[in-house]
Amino acid sequence: LKAEWDKLKDAATVTADGKHLELAANIGTPKDLEGVNNNGAEGIGLYRTEFLYMDSSELPTEDDQFEAYKAVLEGMSGKPVVVRTMDIGGDKELPYLPLPHEMNPFLGYRALRISLVEDGIFRTQLRALLRASVYGQLRIMFPMVATLVEFRSAKAILEEEKAKLIDEGVKVADDIQVGIMIEIPAAAVIADKFAKEVDFFSVGTNDLIQYTMAADRMNERVSYLYQPYNPSILRLLKHVIDSAHAEGKWAGMCGEMAGDQTAVPLLMGLGLDEFSMSATSILKTRSLMKRLDTSKMAELADKAINDCDTADEVVALVNEYVK
Ligand code: PEP
Ligand code: MG
Numbered sequence: 462l463k464a465e466w467d468k469l470k471d472a473a474t475v476t477a478d479g480k481h482l483e484l485a486a487n488i489g490t491p492k493d494l495e496g497v498n499n500n501g502a503e504g505i506g507l508y509r510t511e512f513l514y515m516d517s518s519e520l521p522t523e524d525d526q527f528e529a530y531k532a533v534l535e536g537m538s539g540k541p542v543v544v545r546t547m548d549i550g551g552d553k554e555l556p557y558l559p560l561p562h563e564m565n566p567f568l569g570y571r572a573l574r575i576s577l578v579e580d581g582i583f584r585t586q587l588r589a590l591l592r593a594s595v596y597g598q599l600r601i602m603f604p605m606v607a608t609l610v611e612f613r614s615a616k617a618i619l620e621e622e623k624a625k626l627i628d629e630g631v632k633v634a635d636d637i638q639v640g641i642m643i644e645i646p647a648a649a650v651i652a653d654k655f656a657k658e659v660d661f662f663s664v665g666t667n668d669l670i671q672y673t674m675a676a677d678r679m680n681e682r683v684s685y686l687y688q689p690y691n692p693s694i695l696r697l698l699k700h701v702i703d704s705a706h707a708e709g710k711w712a713g714m715c716g717e718m719a720g721d722q723t724a725v726p727l728l729m730g731l732g733l734d735e736f737s738m739s740a741t742s743i744l745k746t747r748s749l750m751k752r753l754d755t756s757k758m759a760e761l762a763d764k765a766i767n768d769c770d771t772a773d774e775v776v777a778l779v780n781e782y783v784k
Pocket of ligand 1: 507509548644664665666667668669715716717
């Protein structure tokens with residue numbers, strides 16, 4: 462098995478019926494790049510920039526951030542790099558940015574909600590990203606978007622900073638894709654509207670599942686309800702992916718589900734374009750995809766969505782299809 466995986470390191474990800482899928486890696490710091498390149502990632506599907514903030518005793522400066530983003534873009538030699546703007550709050554705290562204690566931090570002031578209020582912090586991050594954009598293929602992604610108004614506000618701030626930099630004579634790439642995480646059910650439900658305005662979606666299943674099932678992703682007592690294979694989740698995913706495709710956009714996934722070997726056949730069947738996961742899951746997933754036929758998986762996904770009533774039934778169906 463190990464020998465087979467080694468051979469897949471430099472191979473593209475191609476299914477049994479010849480369809481190319483993109484297998485990307487999730488990272489938290491530029492130090493993760495070695496593992497990413499050793500495991501044959503075709504890009505970075507999620508760079509969680511909040512670690513830049515969390516591993517520091519004060520707000521990281523524009524230059525500190527620029528260096529980190531540049532290192533990742535250069536380290537990926539022109540392959541796509543999706544950088545997510547900071548997702549602080551929820552379970553992630555900053556000692557130097559005290560946030561009021563909340564009853565429900567996962568439903569509170571976090572991520573883009575903070576960025577749109579503390580817009581000085583947000584603008585600093587965007588300027589660093591825009592300056593780094595000339596060193597590779599940058600894609601910018603906003604976390605925890607619930608409404609179109611939030612996306613439009615964030616995009617407008619990005620455009621303002623871009624115009625300012627260009628005015629200052631700084632070079633900025635002109636092909637930066639701008640997308641959103643789909644991790645709040647409200648955004649998933651109107652994905653057809655978002656698809657007209659964004660360049661891509663990346664589904665954050667870690668949060669999307671907890672919010673859809675109303676089951677805290679950290680709470681053992683309700684973990685039985687945290688069901689990636691529940692037909693409700695699969696239906697949402699189908700709507701998100703179909704909506705992206707209807708507007709000629711791509712849909713990826715950067716939550717844990719993307720690297721889950723039971724979920725992968727279903728996601729292939731739903732037409733997901735990009736799968737981003739921890740680097741160590743890439744080769745086994747490439748090996749699995751190579752053995753699967755997308756039209757057969759489409760039939761599987763269709764049955765899972767229409768004929769199965771429960772998550773257990775979906776798992777049984779996948780096991781029947783993937784022997
Ligand atoms: C997610 O919610 O699925 C995700 C990728 O983001 P995080 O795990 O950082 O919340
Ligand atoms: Mg999330």
